[in-house]
Amino acid sequence: MGYTKKRKLSEAVFYYYRKSIAVVVFLVLWEIGPRLGLVDRTFIPSLSDIFSNMWQLLSAGKLLIHVGVSLRRAALGFSVAILIALPLGFLLGGWFKRFQEYLNPLLTLLAKINPFSMFPIFILLFGIGELTKVIIILWVCIWPVLFGTINGVKSIDPLLVKAALAMGTSKLALFWKVVLPGAAPNIFAGLKQGAGTSFFMLIAAEMIGATAGLGWMVLNSQVNFQIPRLFVAVVIIAVMGLLINYLIESLERKVLNWKEESVMN
Template sequence: MKLFRAKETAVSLFYRGGSVVIFVILWQLACSAGLAPETFVASPATILRTLWQYALDGSLYRHSSVSLARAFYGFVLAVAVAVPVGFMLGGWFKNFERAVGPLLAFLGQFNPFALFSVFLLLFGIGEVSKVAMIFWVAVWPILYNASLGVRTVDPLHVKLARSMGMGRVRLLWKIVVPSSASFLFAGLRLSAATAFFMLIPAEMMGASRGLGWLIMNAQVNYQIPKLYTGTLVIVVFGILIDALFRFLERKVVVWKGAGQM
């Protein structure tokens, strides 16, 4: 039985991942056969070799750790600000979708690049301006989803808890947070993806380390294999971050059942 299931997962994994493998093989074949111009397209073997080289001389670790740290700090700050504020907005404004929606739409549209020069002026050229930029893009999805989550708490549950004499803190902890958790997690996942996504241009514009800088440097020096390698590393991190948040959601929101979305 167990063996059967293992076989089944292997087959489904092949169905899902097989296309990627086949694509990489075709790509390698095209490069080896000389169908793709080597000056524009790096072959998978070259990319792996460059990656290995980066891993050996420590630059892979250095750039990745710097980038991940920036994304992490921006994201954590965004969570620390957006979750309480989102809960408050959702709890206080009864006509939330009408009043808060336009405000969030306006602020969220404020392009972080338009603010980049301002952040430079305010926070200097160091780490803070990059973290601020990531914070800015990461804060909106969490804010919106947290407040939406609070809005969708079943009022019956709240009334029931109140009538049984539940205090405010316990009410928040036992009713509001669990009810809105799936919304909250959707916001967190979106926001983490956006944070990592925005990190790359932020590092391209004014940094001396990090994955974005790696890409920028490869472009300026016309090192095509490095460009592809950096892109690959960023894609892998993107997949990992998404998987991490899906995993966390499955582990934490165990009560998400048929009744809830």
């Protein structure tokens, strides 16, 4: 028994070592490269310089303000996209399939439009205030969630739906026990893509008439040639994106585990 536990522990250690070794090597090179003069420290500061600048911003209370503003914008845009895309995706993928076939070319065309080319239109329609920034994030998030939901619903085996209806399952129970579990993998794939895209567009959105936020911090640092502060914003945006992706994946594992248990029962 003890041997089995040690073997599992060693396998777990080796697994995380293999997963993290490339990241560790990259971070070490990032630290020593500028210090040894392999890259110009003026343009690419070492990690210690970046974290030192990050600590100064934290101590001054400025960094948390920018992080809070960006999180609020990203969360609001992403949440509204989910509230629109999920119900619409279930309706188009399940109850209005014929209408979805007619509508699909238009939705595909809209999804393919470069979001940066929509900036002038959004500014003309909504100004340069907070609403425009939220709308920009909403625009890029809604499409992967919508198409993920539609494809997830359409991928459900029709025989499962017919069998459930034949057993007298109500429409509400059919949705919770068949449709939602069956569509969950595609929905979560769309959610992860949408969440990643929201942080990608956050930088661009906050460069339009903003006075706070990580995107504004990137632009302001570039204009004032404060390179370490610029890298602080970039690192935090990357970490935030990874954390959101991890949270969605954790939720996905719980939901899919519930799906497997419901199928077994």
